[in-house]
Amino acid sequence: MSAAEATRGRGRPRDPRTDEAILRAALELFTEHGHAGTSIEAIARRAGVGKLTVYRRWGSKDELIAAAVESARGEIPNPGTDDLDGMSYAEISQVIVDALPVSARTLAEPGYRAMLAQVFGSCVTHPGLMAAFWQNHILPRRRTVHLALSRAVDEGVLPPETDIEALIDMTVGAVLYRLLRSDPPDADELLEYLRAVYRQAGMIPRQ
Incomplete structure (x- = not known):
């Protein structure tokens, strides 16, 4: 188990609404600005959460963008x-x-x-x-x-x-x-x- 996964396993259960907000923000920013123009800071700001909240769920920007892209299949x-x-x-x-x-x-x-x-x-x-x-x-x-x-x-x-x-x-x-x-x-x-x-x-x- 990775450190990121271990961190996710502790504390209160994850709120799926927070996950959805982060994925939506990541997808919007990636679509608008591409990989280079998307940052964890910008994603957290658009989702209305702290940067640490994002990192507790996804260990890297690439991992988060990949998850956001997959969520777009509707x-x-x-x-x-x-x-x-x-x-x-x-x-x-x-x-x-x-x-x-x-x-x-x-x-x-x-x-x-x-x-x-x-x-x-x-x-x-x-x-x-x-x-x-x-x-x-x-x-x-x-x-x-x-x-x-x-x-x-x-x-x-x-x-x-x-x-x-x-x-x-x-x-x-x-x-x-x-x-x-x-x-x-x-x-x-x-x-x-x-x-x-x-x-x-x-x-x-x-x-």
Whole structure:
């Protein structure tokens, strides 16, 4: 157990409202000013708490920003592969289809797009932040899509020589390119775009 974790384990129970205020302040400042323009002092000031209160919960600025970024996913569904194990391609793709409207609404929010831009802009200078974002945010969804495409190959929906990893990369790249353009789509436009891209990739059936 780290010193920070040991400190968190002592004293009164943590107030979840304080946690939420700190995460919200960290996310707002990171989105507005990036990693370099965000400090623990500024986060504490915006959250209305003392600096020590922040450090009792998160041991470093990178750890706090990573947690704040993860909190921004909102209601985007995140079905685990354990929940999908044993399902057919049609069943898994239906789970993906059902999740698309909520995903589109979240991804189309200006604040969410700005946060994504800051995360990707920090990937070289602060690789730990991208690593945390990848582990907590991207990888679980990537596993779900990988399972769907694997089922598609097994059931003959996609050819056996399909490079699943490359196909996922191309799909993610297409979505990010569309999100970060100067004329971003609204939620309805993004939903149609996601459906089109996912159909082309074979993640959901073509209709």
